[in-house]
Each structure stands twice: as C-alpha cells, then as structure tokens.
Amino acid sequence: MGVKLASERPGFSEMEDVNFTDSELVYHVRDALRSVTLGDSNSYNELIGVIHHTEYLTPDEVALLVTSLKALSGAVSCIDIAHHDSLLSSIFRMSMWSYGPDVMDALVELIISLAASSGKYIDSCLDMLVSNFMPPHYFLALLKQPRGLARKDQVLHRVHSALRDIADLVPLAPLRLLPIILQKMPNVYSKEPMIVIYVENMLRLESGAMGELVGSMILCAVVDRLIDLDVEIEWEDILQDDFSKGIFEMELEDVEETLDDDEQEGDELPRESSSWRRFRGNVVAEKLDSLLVLMFEHLRSCNDVGRLSNVFETLLQSFKQTVMKAHKSKFSQFVMFYACSLDPGNCGVRFADILADIFTGSVSPPDVRMSAVAYLASYLSRAKFLPASFVVNILQRLVGWCWKYTESQDGDINPDAHRVFYSGCQAIMYVLCFRMRSIMDVHRMKSQLFLMPVEALLKHPLSPLKVCLPSIVEEFLRQAKAAHLFTVSETFVFNDLLESEHSRAFGGKERLDMFFPFDPCLLRKSDRYIRPNFVYWSMVRTTYDDDDEEGSSDEDVVDGFMGRSVENIAGDAMAASFEEHDLDLDEFDYSMNKMSITPKNSSNFRFGSELYGSAMRMPSRIRPSTSPESL
C-alpha cells in the first residue's frame, strides 16, 4: 500500500531523506491542488492516498500523514469545493478515534483552518467534529478498557477545544452547530454505548464555553430523548392487571432470589430486588437508566459550580412542554426530583410552586391540571428533603382552591364534570397519608391543619370520599380518625378495592386517578441517586402507629397496617445502614413498599428471571403469597 511517486519531483515519501521546511511543504501541497485544475492530478491523488490510509500505520506513515495534514492546513485557501471534492470528503470522513494524538492534533488544526477560511466549509467541519463524538463501531468494545478510555479522553478533549476555537474565529458557528447536534443525535434504537457517549458530549457542551448559546436547546433535546425511551417501555411490563389488591398492599418482590456479588460487577449492592431484575433484559430500560444517570451526574456538577438554578429553569420549561404532556411518563420525571433534591430550598420549592400554580390557575386544560396535581401530590409525599412546614403551606393552597370550588357548586356527585376537583381532593388525602403524623407532631402545623376546612370539604355533597381511589380514602380516614382530625359517620366499605367505578370515571381515559409519578424508581442505577432522598411508604409513621420499633432511627420502618413489624435477619444492621445511603435496602422496599402503584404479583411478568444463588434468604413468612386475597 505504498504511495506512488512522480519520480521527477521529490515526493512525500522521501521525507526522511530530504529536509523540507514547513513553508516548502505548504507550497508543494498548493501546487498539487492547483495542478488539478490544470488537469494534472498525480500529486493530488497521492495526497488522498495518504489520507485514506488508516490501518496499521507504521511510524513513518504516521509522520507522513501528520506532515500532509499540516501542509494542507497552510494551503486551505487553495482548496476549491468543486475541484477538490474527493480530498474534502476524505478529510471529513476521518475518525480521530483511529489515530494517535499527533495525527489528531494535525487533523484538528486542518479542520479549524478550513472552517475559518470560508463559510462554505463551516457546516461540514462542524459535522465532522460532531461525528467524532462517537467512536467507530469496532471501537465500542475497547471503550471498557483503560486503553480505550485514554483514547476517548484524547479525542473528546480535542473535539471540544476545536469547537471552541472555531467559535472564537467564527462567532456564528454555535448557531450552526446546534441543528447539526440535534440532527445527528442517535435515535432510541441505537446501541447503548453510542447514545450514552453522544449525550455525554452534549452535556459537556452545555457546561462548556458555548453553554449559554446552545445549552438550553441541548437540555431540552436530552429530555426529549429520555421521554422517547420512556414511552417505549410498556406499562404492561410493569403493572399487572389484577387490581384486587389495595394500593397499600405489599409490593411484591421475590427476595429469595438474590444476586451474587460477581454479577454486580464490583458495585456495592449485595442484593437486587426483582423489580430491577424485571428490567434486566429490557434494553430500552437500560438505555434510559444510563441516560438518567448521566443527567444526574451533570446536574450534580452544575450544582457544584452554582449554576443549577439557571439549568433548572430550562428543565422546568422542558418538563412542562415534554414530560407533562407525555402520557404518564414513567421515570423521566426523576430528573426533576433529583435536581430538587440537590437544592431543596430553591429548586425544590419552585417545582412545587409551579405545579400548584398550574393546578390552581385557569389557563391550562383540565387534563394538564389533573396531571400537575398528581405530580405535586406524589412529589410532596416522596421528597424527603421537603420540610413538613412547606408541605402544609402547599396543602393550604390546594385545600383553599378546592374549598372555593365547592362554594360555587351546588350539585351532587359527578365524577366527570368535577374531575379537576376530585383530583385535587385525592391529592390532599394522598399527601396527608404520608405526612399527617409529622404535621401532627408539631403544634404550629397541627393547628394550621386543623384550621383548614378539610372535614367540610370532604363531607361536601360532591362526595370526594366516594369518588376518589378507595384505598387512598381508606388509609386517609384511618389516619384522620387516629389523629382526631375528623370522623365519618358512615362506614366506607371498600373491600380493599384499589379502584372503583367512580374513580375510573373521574380518572378518565388516561386514568389520571391512578397516576403516581414519583413512585419508587425501578431503574437500578438511577435509583441509587434517588434513594437517599426518597420516602418509602415503609418509612412512614402513621397516626395510628403507637409502637416504636427496636430503638432504631426515626425514619425507620414501623408498619402497623398489616399488623406485622419489620423483622429480618439483619434487622439492626438495616436500621444502621439506613443512615448510610450506600447499602441496598431491598428487603425494605420489597416487603414494605406500599402506597405505590408499582409492581405486583409478577411471576408472569418478570424479565429474565434467572435464579441466582441465594446467599441470604428472607424469613418465609414474608414470602409473598400467590393467592389474590389480601395478605
């Protein structure tokens, strides 16, 4: 594969024999380029040959390539878009991943010179750099090795500094870069490493020098992609159709199937719940998981440098436009949850305020308002970082709106017509199920709660107690009674029904009566970020609990609902480990993850249900029964 020479002139491959100065090389190349227009393409074709040569380059060939590229940088003014078309396409097809740092540097220099020399090449140069966000397919396997990672660092460092340099020379370049980035973004069917590395680059741009110009569009595009993946995951894969169990039933996880440490590839989790295993084979879920983790890490670094509030505004916009409008987004909303957890006083508060504004305002259509209040209720209940006082204030807003609504209505029960109202009432009850005890424990908040017209509201002829989800109503009434908030004269018999005809009616086609967006995250890697700030139902102390368990921390599980207490082999260890958020708490959520709509009896619905060697077994009485009666 040698380079053919025109014997009359010193050719490129004789570099070692003859010492050329840089300018002489440049003039050689210029001659080669100009000769093409005169019909003589020999040197020109040699040049293309040098560039095409990618495999197994000897050091001499590498030097030749570097020299040629450098000489070309000096000769860009002689490159003509029509005559030198094949040279240009060879250059733009080069992948930096296939070469060492010397060639990378020379290539980048050439690209920058091309971009700055004329408007005609800008788009192609930017396109080439963006293509280099991702390695060629053969490289993907190498990415896991240190050698591959080192190469990745070298390439991406140069790609991003090249983009910055081009932006310095051509100020409008970022404007043209943005559509290229969006258009080349891998779709949901691409391989996971490709989509992950591309998004990694996008986020790097967002936090880079060009961030102010391209950042918000990039974030929106990433969230769009999250939703695209989200909607590919079928709800049927998660839920089961048998709703005979109440919403506060045990979430079924088969804990006896545990994972070897080897399977975990070195991370700390000793066990894995079956809900995670459910998704093991699900490629889409894994992609979503990885992208969510990227976003979380990005948000964390934004927070470290103090720019989270700005980024949060963009995320809010994107949330309103994309996530809220997606039909029951499954996990993408955890981006908001995590961002709020990083900055509760600012972002955390703002998110709740915005959702409350949407619900109480009259601008949005009813479905959007119902969706907003569902997000709000789930958020207020699950966010450990939100103080009870703030939750009470938001509740006051909700109760206020609902109360005002009743004053203008004199009708009777009508799930469809008053569905926004019913969703508001359900939200209030749901939040109180989680928070009532902590509100009651503080005198000031307790009085605030008692001053709210909750009783009158729920006993109004519109009968929210009959319309809202029975399991929520039941739990709420039980706690309200224990707290002496109020009592109802008629007994509500629900037979542990999860839903009823009325709730279906107000929920509508989209079943917004059963929408709890911040139910525990089922994606393994993302969940580790969420967990430390997350309230599981098992952690909640209800107003009818009198027994405090085993001297454990306040947040520990006390479950009186089932008449069972938490006991397992590593009881105290679990209590202790609850403080450090590293250890896995699967036994907890498995057994006690009530108050969530997520996974149930799932022997039929498990993905990749391999049985792993069980190191530790749960006591058999906590093993879930397979019969549909309540446990």
Add this chain to the structure above:
Amino acid sequence: MEGLKVSDANLVVYVHPSKATNVSQAILCELSSLLFKFSEIFDGVVLDYDVNTLSEVAKILPGVHPYFGVRLQAKLLLFHPKTDMLLEGKVVKLGQQSIHVIVLGFSSAIIIEEDIREEFKYKVKRGEEVFVGTSHKRHKIKVGTILRFLVKSFDEEILHISGSLVPPHTGSVRWLDKNGEDWSHADRSSKKRKESVGREQMWEHDKPITDASTLSMNTDHTNKKSKGTKKK
C-alpha cells in the same frame, strides 16, 4: 467604517392568537428572529431594531388560525459590506498564511497571504506572531490589533468576509490614524472624518467573541434599547 446603514421600514408582524395576551413580547420575539441573518428584503444583516406601533388596530387574517397583523414602523440597523468597502475589525488569530479578524463582534473575516501586501512580513517576535511593515517598522499587526481592510467578497449565508490588505490605506487603524497625514489625498481626509464618526458609534460592538457572554450581552443591549423606546 462603511457597510452600515439605518433604514426605515414599515412592517406587518403576524401574531398567533395564543400570543394575544402579550402582543409586544410576541412582536419582539418575532423581530429578534431576524437578527444576525442576512435579509434580501432589507438588503443587509439586521443588527438592531427600534420599533414603534403604527396602529392600535390589527387586521385578523381569515383562515384556520386567525393570525392578526400588527402594523409597525421600525428603524433597522443593517450591515451589508460590499466589494471595495473598507471595514474594521479586531484580529483574533494570525498566521503566516492568513489573518483572522472579527467585525462587529459577529462576522468573521479572513485575509489570506496572497492578499497581504508585500510591505508586511511575517515574523515571530518573542513567541508572538506578528506582521511588521518593512518600510514602517512601527506598523505592526498582531492579535488584538484593530485592522482596517478592504472587502473582497461577502458570504451572505454564514456572514463571512474575505478581505484584502493590498491597498495602501489598509492596515492597523492606530498606525494609520497617527500617520494619516502622510497620505495626502484630498478625498481621503473627508472620508476619514465620516469614518471616525461612524467608528465611535460602532466601537461598543467591536469586540471579538472570546466568551459567549459577550454575544448574549449584545443581544440584551438591543432588546433593552427597543423595549425602552417602543410605545404601546
């Protein structure tokens, strides 16, 4: 500096009905989308606008989406460099084969080796690349110099200028102004007076985009300007 002009324009902006609650913001949004793009209608790149509503009443278009057309009168600041005009910009990169300049903070210009007159020789002094005049040693061009050059061509799509330092009255503006008396052209002095007036106005825009905040600051500046003078 040549190439800049202010035009009066009568415009009609069609606003979508959803924006009816905040028409002025919709109009400003629409006008902002014109910025930094070459418009054949206005014959130039719109850099700034100063807008006044002509009429409080807007006609509604018939059709599925009842857009309504708001009539405006605007002053537009336009940039359209033509061949043989003289422009000024800041040098951001210098090499033996080319000099890269940024004009008005957004337009990139390149002057290639062949278009740099013989007088200037490329040297590397103390690690810094510089073009030095052979007959006038104090005439230096390096990164950061404000350069006056002749326009060879203008790419309307990417707003990229190809320039030339061949004519004698091109080069470092600081040196040219100081030594302008050497160039005894009668018409040159009157042209210079006009240019220096124009230059003072443009100085604030004449910053290279070394960081992104400058660009956004410029846009803010234009928005503030138009918001201040617009009448409801």
